[in-house]
Amino acid sequence: MVLTGAEIVIRCLQEEKVDYVFGYPGGAVLYIYDALFNQDKVRHVLVRHEQAAVHAADGYARSTENVGVALVTSGPGATNAVTGIATAYCDSIPMVIISGQVPTAAIGQDAFQEVDTVGITRPCVKHNFLVKDVRDIAATMKKAFYLAKTGRPGPVLVDIPKDVSMHKCEFEYPKEVSMRSYNPVIKGHQGQIRKAVQLLLEAKRPMIYTGGGVVLANAAEQLTKLTRMLGFPITNTLMGLGGYPASDRQYLGMPGMHGTYEANMAMHYSDVLLAVGARFDDRVIGNPDHFAEEPRKIIHVDIDPSSISKRVKVDVPIVGDLKEVLEEMIRQLEANAARPNPETLGSWWKQVDEWRSRECMKYKNSDEIIKPQFVIQKLWEVTGGEAIVTSDVGQHQMWASQYYRFDKPRRWLNSGGLGTMGVGLPYAMGAQLANPDKQIACVTGEASIQMNIQELSTCKQFRLPIKICNLNNRYLGMVRQWQQLFHGERYSESYMDSLPDFAKLAEAYGHVGLRVERPSDVEGALREAFARKNDLVFLDFQIDQTENVYPMVQGGKGLTEMILSAEDL
Amino acid sequence: MRHVISLLIENESGALSRVSGLFSARGYNIESLTVAPTEDASMSRMTIVTTGSDDIIEQITKQLNKLVEVVKVVDISEAAHIERELMLTKVRATGKDREEMKRMAEIFRARIIDVTDTSYVIELTGNQSKLDAFISAIDPALILETVRSGVCGVGRGDRILKV
Numbered sequence: 264m265v266l267t268g269a270e271i272v273i274r275c276l277q278e279e280k281v282d283y284v285f286g287y288p289g290g291a292v293l294y295i296y297d298a299l300f301n302q303d304k305v306r307h308v309l310v311r312h313e314q315a316a317v318h319a320a321d322g323y324a325r326s327t328e329n330v331g332v333a334l335v336t337s338g339p340g341a342t343n344a345v346t347g348i349a350t351a352y353c354d355s356i357p358m359v360i361i362s363g364q365v366p367t368a369a370i371g372q373d374a375f376q377e378v379d380t381v382g383i384t385r386p387c388v389k390h391n392f393l394v395k396d397v398r399d400i401a402a403t404m405k406k407a408f409y410l411a412k413t414g415r416p417g418p419v420l421v422d423i424p425k426d427v428s429m430h431k432c433e434f435e436y437p438k439e440v441s442m443r444s445y446n447p448v449i450k451g452h453q454g455q456i457r458k459a460v461q462l463l464l465e466a467k468r469p470m471i472y473t474g475g476g477v478v479l480a481n482a483a484e485q486l487t488k489l490t491r492m493l494g495f496p497i498t499n500t501l502m503g504l505g506g507y508p509a510s511d512r513q514y515l516g517m518p519g520m521h522g523t524y525e526a527n528m529a530m531h532y533s534d535v536l537l538a539v540g541a542r543f544d545d546r547v548i549g550n551p552d553h554f555a556e557e558p559r560k561i562i563h564v565d566i567d568p569s570s571i572s573k574r575v576k577v578d579v580p581i582v583g584d585l586k587e588v589l590e591e592m593i594r595q596l597e598a599n600a601a602r603p604n605p606e607t608l609g610s611w612w613k614q615v616d617e618w619r620s621r622e623c624m625k626y627k628n629s630d631e632i633i634k635p636q637f638v639i640q641k642l643w644e645v646t647g648g649e650a651i652v653t654s655d656v657g658q659h660q661m662w663a664s665q666y667y668r669f670d671k672p673r674r675w676l677n678s679g680g681l682g683t684m685g686v687g688l689p690y691a692m693g694a695q696l697a698n699p700d701k702q703i704a705c706v707t708g709e710a711s712i713q714m715n716i717q718e719l720s721t722c723k724q725f726r727l728p729i730k731i732c733n734l735n736n737r738y739l740g741m742v743r744q745w746q747q748l749f750h751g752e753r754y755s756e757s758y759m760d761s762l763p764d765f766a767k768l769a770e771a772y773g774h775v776g777l778r779v780e781r782p783s784d785v786e787g788a789l790r791e792a793f794a795r796k797n798d799l800v801f802l803d804f805q806i807d808q809t810e811n812v813y814p815m816v817q818g819g820k821g822l823t824e825m826i827l828s829a830e831d832l
Numbered sequence: 833m834r835h836v837i838s839l840l841i842e843n844e845s846g847a848l849s850r851v852s853g854l855f856s857a858r859g860y861n862i863e864s865l866t867v868a869p870t871e872d873a874s875m876s877r878m879t880i881v882t883t884g885s886d887d888i889i890e891q892i893t894k895q896l897n898k899l900v901e902v903v904k905v906v907d908i909s910e911a912a913h914i915e916r917e918l919m920l921t922k923v924r925a926t927g928k929d930r931e932e933m934k935r936m937a938e939i940f941r942a943r944i945i946d947v948t949d950t951s952y953v954i955e956l957t958g959n960q961s962k963l964d965a966f967i968s969a970i971d972p973a974l975i976l977e978t979v980r981s982g983v984c985g986v987g988r989g990d991r992i993l994k995v
């Protein structure tokens with residue numbers, strides 16, 4: 264069948280079973296929008312800013328097992344998309360971004376709305392393509408989806424000049440992809456896995472540390488099974504929350520800068536650390552030299568060899584898809600009668616429980632002023648722990664991660680690696696479209712929400728009944744906290760002045776807005792909001808302005824040097 | 833430590849900038865980088881001379897391997913290998929310097945490949961230190977310009993980089 268390049272693009276999306284494309288039109292993609300118009304399989308979500316298109320597609324991907332797709336025009340469309348692409352890249356999210364480009368003959372001529380999109384995005388994509396011939400579109404799209412979702416996932420950009428989208432050729436979608444230069448390792452090395460299992464069985468102070476890889480590999484079930492078989496304590500990074508049920512006894516909470524005392528102490532003093540799909544980020548292990556002071560054997564499972572021995576020396580590296588590797592570990596344990604020594608493990612648990620008894624997540628609630636932690640706890644109660652929670656970046660993000668207990672994966676969507684303010688609402692849009700029957704809560708701050716507030720309009724158009732929980736402290740709270748603790752209380756440009764009345768603003772967009780000022784109104788407001796099944800409700804919680812996030816490991820410090828509360832200052 | 837990394841990469845436009853971009857983005861050193869197509873026109877071979885601790889070199893090879901268009905990577909300096917570099921040196925050659933330059937070229941087994949009334953172009957191939965030695969052996973005042981190709985290398989004997 265002979266089709267135009269634009270029609271081929273849409274056919275490729277259909278072949279990939281893409282149901283939503285998030286985008287914004289412009290000159291260079293007019294043919295592609297024309298092709299979209301003539302079909303109804305791929306639905307288009309018109310956002311109000313290209314950054315939000317990419318974030319929404321990213322949120323869609325995070326809340327499902329699918330590739331997120333965004334479509335933007337050349338020049339400013341592409342540059343607006345860059346923050347979204349980089350955000351997805353830093354958290355290894357599978358996405359395909361299609362950008363229009365000026366016609367091939369105009370490339371390099373400083374044409375209207377021309378930027379070197381492939382050049383600009385190169386450092387923040389898994390791979391990118393400039394398609395110069397209509398006959399290459401189908402094969403390139405096939406490769407783009409394949410690259411995005413296999414191996415270590417990531418965003419792939421396909422840049423299509425306008426004339427290429429207009430030219431015609433015969434369409435046939437390739438059945439498979441083979442690339443001699445790209446063959447991710449899936450199965451882990453048997454011998455290495457055997458070594459790892461042996462180490463785990465002999466460990467005296469074992470600890471399991473898992474991350475976003477578990478969510479990306481859809482391996483929560485295998486992880487849970489293995490962890491229960493071994494009976495070891497476990498921690499999930501900010502990106503891995505829900506990979507292991509947070510309400511389980513073996514779970515110690517999140518590690519790292521704002522992690523729990525028990526998780527950090529157990530990480531630090533473990534003698535065998537099993538790292539699974541986690542990359543020893545600086546926000547997790549603190550100072551790597553301090554971390555290395557305590558001798559321990561590290562087993563590291565990751566699909567990306569470059570994640571292994573990057574920041575810490577690893578004793579047993581295992582490259583492979585962690586679902587396969589965890590299954591093999593389970594198989595070997597099942598075939599082996601040996602189990603960890605209950606007495607040794609018992610005394611380790613005694614130590615861990617002693618750390619746990621410090622109750623580092625305790626906070627002083629108040630009858631007068633709303634505490635952010637209290638709002639999140641109530642949010643958890645009201646939603647029965649079943650909501651998909653998105654967040655922006657700042658203190659509210661940390662409180663949401665600490666006080667909402669995630670028992671399942673893909674329920675916590677946030678920007679961990681890049682820490683992009685403004686993702687919360689678009690993530691919620693993508694998640695709501697992907698999960699129309701689920702409750703979606705967007706926990707945000709009065710500063711972050713304003714970075715993509717225009718999307719309230721998109722939410723109206725597509726009837727997305729998101730519940731926005733704005734933890735309004737009238738401050739760039741996370742910045743203010745650092746200024747208070749490390750910059751002599753000089754609050755340089757961290758006060759958020761001249762804020763809008765968010766409830767009224769939401770109403771202006773056609774939504775429901777509620778301003779909540781008293782602790783006694785928190786639960787009622789949340790219940791009312793979630794009872795409104797068809798409405799977006801903007802809950803503007805006026806919270807304690809000076810509340811800080813604890814525990815805290817100061818940048819450059821070691822995991823054991825935690826500030827547990829304001830009293831430690 | 834100095835390392836010589838050889839790699840095969842798909843001969844696509846932009847492939848070179850992915851490699852050079854990787855080095856600048858991650859702060860790795862590049863001493864020299866050479867690239868040209870191989871006997872298989874769909875592939876180019878690159879030789880990169882870099883320095884770094886063992887940990888850094890390990891990351892460099894892993895990061896290079898991760899680039900989608902890179903087919904194969906080896907650190908050829910890990911074992912017996914041969915390195916060669918080509919240098920063209922244009923020198924002032926007048927009066928008694930004409931004879932002196934010819935003599936130097938002979939000692940280094942270099943060739944004079946262009947001659948004018950006042951200058952020679954001298955072609956010299958060898959490993960880096962040989963070229964360095966030649967440059968320091970001649971009077972700097974006489975050097976008009978030099979151009980070096982950067983190092984390219986192969987493993988000895990059975991060590992073959994091929995797909």
Ligand SMILES: Cc1cc2nc3c(=O)[nH]c(=O)nc-3n(C[C@H](O)[C@H](O)[C@H](O)COP(=O)(O)OP(=O)(O)OC[C@H]3O[C@@H](n4cnc5c(N)ncnc54)[C@H](O)[C@@H]3O)c2cc1C
Nearest residue numbers: 474475476480500501502519520521542566585679680682
């Ligand atoms: C304000 C702020 C505060 C933060 N504080 C903390 C904190 O206190 N604690 C914390 O934990 N984080 C914190 N973070 C997040 C932190 O910056 C990192 O994003 C996060 O720790 C990285 O998580 P991860 O190690 O799980 O890696 P990810 O970025 O999720 O990487 C996943 C890893 O899994 C691998 N992988 C992917 N797919 C597979 C597969 N199929 N098989 C095998 N491996 C696979 C990848 O190669 C990669 O190495 C904070 C972020 C912000 C913005």
Ligand SMILES: Cc1ncc(C[n+]2csc(CCOP(=O)(O)OP(=O)(O)O)c2C)c(N)n1
Nearest residue numbers: 657658659684708709710711738739740741
């Ligand atoms: C796009 C972007 N700009 C700046 C920052 C730096 N930053 C991190 S948290 C923060 C403050 C966020 O304020 P708010 O959304 O009100 O959240 P709070 O910390 O008050 O809960 C800032 C400015 C960032 N992460 N992202």
Ligand SMILES: [Mg+2]
Nearest residue numbers: 708709738740
């Ligand atoms: Mg704030």
